Structure formats: structure tokens, C-alpha cells
Amino acid sequence: MSQQFPYYFLLLLFLFQCTTIGFHEKKIREEMAFGEESQFRVCLIAEPDITKEEISDLFKAWNEELSFYQLKALPVELAVMERPGFWGTDILGYLMEHQLTKDCDRLLYLKGRTWGDITFEVLTLGIFVGVGLKLEVQGAVEGQSNTRGYIKAKYISTIQMLFTSPKSTLIHEGYHLLGCGHQLFMKECYEKIRDVKLLLTDPNRDPNFFPVITTRGKKILSRDQVTTFTNKD
Template sequence: MITRIYYICFLLTFVLQCTTIGFHEKKIREGMEFGDESRFRVCLITEPDITKEEISDLFTAWNHELKYYNLKAEPILLEVMERPGFWGTDILGYLMDRQLTKDCDRLLYLKGRTWGDITFEVLTLGLFVGVGVKLEVQGAVEGYTNTRGYIKAKYISTIQMLFTSPNSTLIHEGYHLLGCGHQLFMKDCYERIRDVKLLLTDPSRDPQFFPVITTSGKKILTRPEYLTYPNSE
């Protein structure tokens, strides 16, 4: 019995991390006021195997979720390039060195799928089945400003297909890009998004930047500039 309970808790935690920030609370969400529709611009850096159709599908799914908050994410393709390194930390480090341009409210890297990724997927599948250790990371957002992140936008791993998808990964990391952290239920996240939208009327805000309140509670009203590598979500 104890083993079964442990497994259920492990599985629940794993699924929550892969698919969303927490369980939705419909009555609480519908009782909150999120104001008029607002749009924010997400600048994209993609790998060569990511198609326009895949980008469209990703943002269609994300915007379906964002309708809850009268928000819409607008994709802007900046660049197509080869991956700056194999690991997610390499990608985040690269993004940290990129300044957000005046057309960008958020910067998102779409990671494709190489032979090296396929080999790693096979390895992680073996570890997961054998000892329950999950090494594969589907995406991350830096935790200093919550304005830069990446997702794995193309994959066919058995583990991935069981628990998540590129669309759900973008929705998950998209909540981080709006300042939400991890929680079991979504009430705190709803409040964070509401408060971010309220910042749109703050006189100190750069009118060309969609603001964010980070997971640590820091208000960012102007386009952030930094070259350090902080923690990630």
C-alpha cells in the first residue's frame, strides 16, 4: 500500500511538471476580473527542422489557454539557427546574452530534434523504466526576469508522448513567462496574471513592453538587460 501511494504521488508530480503549472480552479478563475484583451509579442529563435505549421499549432494551443485571461501571444520569428549547445543550460545561457529588442516582450527558443536527442531519449527511457529516474527536460524559463525560455518543440519519445506534448510544454513554460511558479492549484497563478495585467496602467511602465511580476515577486516594467545566468523555472 505504501509503495502504491508513493508511486501515485510520484506520477502526479511528474505529470504536473510536464503538462501545466497546477490544477485549474474554474470557479475561482471565473470569479476574477482579468480586464480587456491584451497582447504580448513572443520573439522566436528556432532550429531548422521547426516548420511554420508547427509554430502555428503551438501558438494556437497556447492562445486557447490564454483566452481564460483575455490574453493573446503573438509570435515573431527572429532567427533560424543551429543549436548553441546540447543541454538546456547552453540554450538558456545563449538567450541570456541576447537583448530583447523593442519588438519583443518575451524571447522563446524552439528546440528541434537531432540524432543526439534521439540517442538521449532512448537512454532516458531505459532509466525511467528501470529505476524511475527522469532526466529529460522539456523546457525551462530563466527565473530572474521570466522573460526568456525554451521548449522542446519536436519529439517522439515514448515517455514524452505518454505524459506531455510540445503544446502542453509551451503552455507550461508560457505560465512561467507570465510570472507563475509551480503550485498544486492555480489560484496564486491567476492572481499573478491579474496583477501583471494591472501593471499595464502603471505610469512607470515602458509602453512598448508587456510587464511581468517574477516568481519571486519582482515587478519588471521595462525591457530587462543582463548578461548573467540566474536560476530557471
């Protein structure tokens, strides 16, 4: 039994990383005041195989989670394009060069599924089964301003579907887009979201921008600050 423990521990860690930003603490969350419902706009760059129905389903699931905090994400379809590169780092690099427009509070790239992706899934599945190492990344948010990220919005028939889904990936990365980091329990994340909503009344905030407190504790109140933090780091 002791020889099997490391494997089960790794599997638990794998499940934890894929499905959530941390474990919910319902009692603590319900005791916090998140104020009135607020909305923020998420501009979307999608690959050609992502349908409007899929986008609608993704945001429906995300908004169910955001309802805990009196928040709602509004999708704004910005562009449809082919992938700027195969790797997630290629996508993030592209997004970092893309400035937020006046209609965008966050920028999200929706990654589809190509034959290259399918081949990579098969390869990583073999590695996971063989040695328990997970190489496939379902999404990411840049750590400088926490305003840009991507998710793998379409995948089927892989071991990943046993543990996660595009919806749970969006919920996970959605917390990063609100400034939350990884933690075992969610109390710190709840406090971050509450404090971000309090910034809505900050007199220095651009009234046309939904603010963010990054995982590093930086308060970003305008799109100009997004650019400044991105260029500085």
C-alpha cells in the first residue's frame, strides 16, 4: 500500500490542478459581502472550429460560478483567426502584444482542436499512463496583469475528459483573470474578488474598465496601467 501512495498522491494533485483553483469554503464565502452585481467584458479571439453555441455554453457555466460573487462575464466576440503557434506560450506571446480595446476588460483566446492537437493528446496520454506525468496544458493566464489568457475550448475522447472539461478549464482560468492564484482553500481568493469589487468605487479607476488586483498584489485601475505593467515586467 505504501508503494502505491505516491501514485495516488500524484493523481490527486493532477485532479486538483485541472479542475479548480482551490477547494471552496462555503461558510466563509457566504459570510462575505460582495456587493451588488457587477459585469465585466471578456473579448474573445476564437479559432474557426469554435461555435457560438459552445461559447454560450462556456459562459453559462462560468457565470453560474461567478454568481457566488455577484459577478457576470459578458462575452464580446472580437475576432476569428488561425492559431498564432502550436504551443500555449505562442498564444500568450500573441496576446501580450494585443492591447485591450475600450470594449475589453479581459482578453481570452479560445483554442480549438486540430490534427496536431490530437496527435499530441495521444502522445501525452501515453506518457501519463506510463509514468504519471501530465504534459498537456488546458489553459493559462499571463502573470503580469492577469488580464489575458487562453483555454483549450474543444477536446474529446481523451483521458482529460475524465478529469476536466472546457467549462471547468474556463472557470479555473477565470479565477486567474480575477487575480486569484493557486491555493489549497479559497478564502484568499474570495478576499481578492471582494477587494477587486471594492475598487469599482475608487475615484482613480477608469470608469470604463473593470479593475484587477494581480496575484502579485498590483492594483490595476485602467487599460493604460495594463500596458505599463506589461511593458515594465
